Amino acid sequence: MPKPIVLHLGDDIRWNHELYAKFQDAFEIRRSYSMNREEFKRALKERTFGDFFAIYRPFWNTGGEMGNWDEELISLLPASCRVYASAGAGFDWVDTAALAKRGVTYCNAAAACTESVADAAIWLIISTFRLFSWSHVAARSVDAEQFVDANRNLAMVSHNPNGHTLGIIGFGQIGRRTAEKAYLAMNMKIHYHDIVRMPSELESVSKATYHKEMDSLLAVSDCVMVATPFSGETLLNKGLLAKMKDGARLINIARGKLLDEGALVEALESGKLAAAGLDVHFDEPRVSPKLASMRNVEMMAHNAGASVDSHIGFERLGMENILSFERTGKAVTPVNAHLVAKANGSKL
Template identity: 55%
Template sequence: MPKHKILHLGDPIKYNHAMYTRFASQFDIIRPPAAERDRPAFKQALKEHRWGDFDAIFRPFWNTGGEMGRWDEELISLLPSSVKIMASAGAGYDWVDVDVFAKYGIIYCNGAAASSESVADTTLFLILSVFRNLRWSHTAAHSLNSTQFLDAHTHAPLTARNPRTQTLGIIGLGAIGYTIARKVHAAFGMRILYHDLIRKSTEMERAVNATYMPTLEGLLGAVDCVVVATPFTGRRLMDGEMFGKMKRGARFVNVARGGLVDEEALVEAVESGQVGGVGLDVHANEPYVHPRLAGNAKVMMLSHNAGGTVDTHVGFERLAMENIEGFLVRGRAVTPVNLHLIEGAGGGGGGGTTSSTSSKL
C-alpha cells in the first residue's frame, strides 16, 4: 500500500523527535521551502499540482508555516481533492475559514487543548489583576515616584475586591474555558456562570460549581467579571450595547481574540466607569494596542502571551501529529473543530470529540 502524503508547512520539528520519527516512517512527508510558502508562490504550486495528491496538511508551529495568509475559498479551492485533514498549532482559528474547509470535506484540527493550562494560568493572573487593581499598583511602583506610589498604596484598595466574594462569567466553555473554570474554582472559590451554544453535562458543571446561562445578555447582567474565551468567527461579540448590559463597575477580561471586542466601546465603558477594570491578552490591531486603553490605570495588558510557554509549543507539535495519525491511521481525529459542519452537510468524515463553535477550542 502506498503511504499517505503529508504537506508539512513551516519549520522542522523542535521537540517531539521520537514521535516525529514514527510519524515520518508512516507517511511520505513533503516540506515546501520557505520561498514556496508566501501566498502567490503557494497558490502557483497548487495550481501546478507541484506536490501531487497529498492527503493532509501539517502545521506544527503557530508562528511559522502560515506565510500564505488567510485560508479562504480562494486558497482552499486550489487544494487537491485528496486532502481530508489539516492539523495546525494554535488555539484560535480566525485565520482559517473552517466552514469552507467543511464545504470541501476537509477536517480542520487546532491545538487549543495543548494551550489550555497556559492560557488558564494567565487568565487567573488577569482576573486577580482586575479585582485587585494590580496595573495601578504595578505602574506606580515602577515609576520611582513617591507620590504615585503613595497614591496607589492609599487609593487602589478602595475599589479592590477579593475574587472569592465575586461571581465570574465565562463566555465559551470549551477546552480552555473549562480549564479556566477548574482553576478559578480551585484557586479562588468563585461562583461561576457560563454561556455556550452547547451546555456541559451536569457532572462537569458540578465539578467547577458552574451554572449555565442560556443567553449572553443574561450572563452579562449577573456577574462581577466577564472572561471571553471563545474563538473569533468574524463577528464582534462585545460592543457598546453589550458593555451596557454588564453590571456597572464589573470587570472584563479577554484571552480569546481582539476582534471579538469593539475597543472604542471598551474605552468608553472604562472611562465612564461602566467597566471597573480590564485585563487584555489580545488586541484588535496587533501588534498595536489602543493608546487610551494602554494609558488607563484600570487596564492590565499583555502581548498575546497567554498560551506562550515551551509546554504549549511541545503540545502543539504533538497534537498536530496525533490528529493526522488518528485520522489517517485509525479514522478518528483528536480535536476536530468543524466536524459538525461536515456531518451536518452529510459529508461524513472521520470522527472525533468536538465542541460548540462558541468555545475556544
C-alpha cells in the same frame, strides 16, 4: 503501496522527535517551509507537493506566511487532502466551512495550551480586581511620586476576587479549566453561557450555573470572561456592555475582534466598568492607545497560551490528529467535523 503524503508547513519540529520518527515512517513528508502567498499558490497550482493527504503546521510563528486560508487558497488544494492539523487554539484565520465543503477536517490544538491560557486568565482576573497593573507601572517607573500614589491610593479601589461571580462566555476546555481554578483557588461563583449546556459532570467540578441567554449571564457577573471562538462578528458591543453590572470587570483571552474596543473605552471612562484585562486586541499588533493609557486596564501581547509546554503540545497534537485520521478516519481534536459530515450528507 506508496505512503500518504503530508505537507509540513513552517519550521522543523523541536521537541517530539521520537513521535516525528514514527510520523515519518507512516507518511512521506514534503515541506513548504516559509513560502509567501504567491509562491505558495503557484506551488499548489503546479502540484509541487504532490497529492498530499494532510497538512501539518506545528508552530504558530511559522508556516503561515501565505496568509489567511480563504476560498482562494482552499480551492487550490488537491482532492486527496483530507485533514489539516495546526498549532494554536484560535482559527479565525482559516475558513473551516470552506474546508468542510472540500471534505477537509480542520483540527486546532486548544487542548495543548489550555493550562497556559487558563493560568493567564486567572492572572488577568486577579489583576483586574486588585489593579496590579497600576502598582506594577508605578514601581517600574522608578518615580517616587508614582510609587507613593499607588502605595497610598490603590487599596481604596482594590478588591479580592473571593466570593465574586465569574461569568464565562464559552465553556470549552479553556473556559472550564479557568472556572475550575477560579472556583477551587479563589472560591468564585461560576456562571457560564454557551450555545449548548455542558453535561452535568463538566459543570460539577466548578459548580457552574448555565445561562441560555447571555443577557442573564451579564446581569449577574462581577467579572465577565470571553473564551469563545471568533465567528466573524463582534460579540460584545455597546448594547451588551451596558447590560453588565455596574463596576464589573471584563477579561478577553479569546480574540480581539470579539470586543468593541471603542465601547469598552467608553464603559471604562464612564465608570460603568471598573477594569479590564486583555490578552488580545482588535487590531493586533496595534494596541488601542486609550486603553493602554488606563491604569485600570491590564494588558498582554497575546501571550496567554505562549509557553514551552504549549508548544510541545502543539507539535505533538498535530501529529496525533493526522495519525488518528489516517488510521480511523477520525481526528482527535476536530473543529469542523460536523460541517464535513453535513457536506457529505451524513450525521456524526
